[in-house]
Amino acid sequence: MADEDELNPKNHPTDNAEKDPDDWVTGDEPMTGAQRSYLKTLSEKAHDPEAYAEDISKAEASKRIDALREKSGME
Numbered sequence: 001m002a003d004e005d006e007l008n009p010k011n012h013p014t015d016n017a018e019k020d021p022d023d024w025v026t027g028d029e030p031m032t033g034a035q036r037s038y039l040k041t042l043s044e045k046a047h048d049p050e051a052y053a054e055d056i057s058k059a060e061a062s063k064r065i066d067a068l069r070e071k072s073g074m075e
Contacts, residue, residue, distance in 0.1 A: 027059030035061040042068040 021027055031039070036054075039061055043052040046068050056064070068074075 021059035021062040024059050028057050031056055031058050031061035035065065039065055039068070042072065042074075046072050 035058065040052050042065060043049055048068065048071070051064050051068055
């Protein structure tokens with residue numbers, strides 16, 4: 001049987017830190033200012049202006065940021 005400390009989620013704060021953006025409760029909200037700035041910078045550096053759009057959600061911005069970071073080797 002597992003030790004009680006092992007079962008306490010407070011002892012593993014990052015186990016669930018990375019959720020799929022599609023599962024975010026606030027994923028449908030407009031992207032944040034920080035996301036907007038970072039996405040714009042990444043799209044310019046990657047020479048992919050189509051990756052940037054003003055009217056996307058937080059979840060979509062996160063996906064595009066991840067894709068651009070992977071594409072540019074910034075992971």
